[in-house]
Amino acid sequence: MASDTRPTTNVPATTSSDPVLKRRRAARILVVILAVGQPVSSGLFPLLSDEMMQSGARFSPLIPPGPWFAIWGLIIVASLVWALAQVRPSTIHRERGIRDRLVLPFSIAFASFALWLATAAFGQDNPLGLVVFVAYLVAFVIAWRQVVGARDEIHRWNVTERGLLYLTLGVYSGWTSMAFFVQIATVVQSTGAPYDTAWGITWQTFVLAAATGLAVFFAVVSRGSIAYAATVTYALVGVGISTADAGLTILSIVAAAGVSVVWASTGVVRALAMRRRRDSAAPGDSADARPATTRTRS
Known part of the structure; x- marks a missing residue:
């Protein structure tokens, strides 16, 4: 009897036959749905809410001018492109990689967009919006820790996808950490707190100092993300313009100082990271590089 001489290939299991792959694909599709929900909820907001989003010095000195918020367009587009790129069959594997570990934090972040708009429907000064921002920040801390821990895996991606990840995560986390x-x-101003008196300048200085402190924290967590630092700079420049427009020159100087601190921190973090990588790659740090007599001595 003739044997079957057809060549055999090692074909990976498809999502239709492997329950693990099906779950992974379903999770990625959920991220796409939540990413799509961002522009949808943004479009529905003016139709379903009587609230008008306000910006600039006339509303609050620490809010950047209206055109500054166009950055949400970049964030939404980058989020959607990232989410769609992750449902390609070639990116879904049985082993749980960084793409799968980013599903949860990105899901929280994308869902938070619509949740914040829901709170803003009852007023931009709704304190519940702060709860949503806390969820945002926790999600991005988790995401950055996962990304930093998987640098070797991410390095094997093509340059476009690496850039997309760092752009999406850097810009999104940078903007929301300042928006917090x-x-x-x-919220403080809505309680009747002054903004153009000595006390008003003082409490707003503390707010800007805290924002700078959080930016430094993210610079450390992200190992000196350039996209993050650039986005924070963009936000603080907007704050500087609004505070100058309100005649609060001191706050403009504080915002400029914040930019300097963020970039100095980013530079230090990146320099230390490069030094650690260089030291770990040095032959003298490897056990295999030592003389055999040294390694086997009892």
Whole structure:
């Protein structure tokens, strides 16, 4: 009897036959749905809410001018492109990689967009918005820790996808980490706190100092993300413009100082990271590089 001489290939299991791959694909599809929900909820907001989003010095000195918020367009597009790129069959594997570990934090972040708009429907100064921003920040801390811990895996991706990940995560976390303090300022001001007196300048200085401190923290967590630092700079420049427009020159100087601190921190973190990588790659640090007599001595 003739034997079957057809060549055999090692074909990976498909999502239709492997329950693990099906679950992974379903999770990635959920991220796409939540990413799509961002522009959808943004479009529905003016139709379903009587609230008008306000910006600039006339509303609150720490809120950047209206055109500054166009960055949300970049964030939304980058989020959607990232999410869609992760449902390609070639990116879904049985082993749980960094793409799968980013599903949860990105899901929280994308869902938080619509949740914040829901709170803003009852007023931009709604304190519940702060709760949403806390969820945002926790999600991005988790995401950055996962990304930093998987640098070797990410390095094997093509340059476009690596850039997409770092752009999406850097810009999104940079903008929302600064927006958190804009929300704090808005809530405080809504209680009747002054903004153009000595006390008003003092409490707003503390808010900007706290925003700078959080930015330094993210610089450390992200191992000196350039996209993050650039986005924080963009936000603080906007704050500087608004505070100058309100005649609060001191706050403009504080915002500029914040930019300097963020970039100095980013530079230090990146320099230390490069030094650690260089030291770990040095032959003298490897056990295999030592003389055999040294390694086997009892």
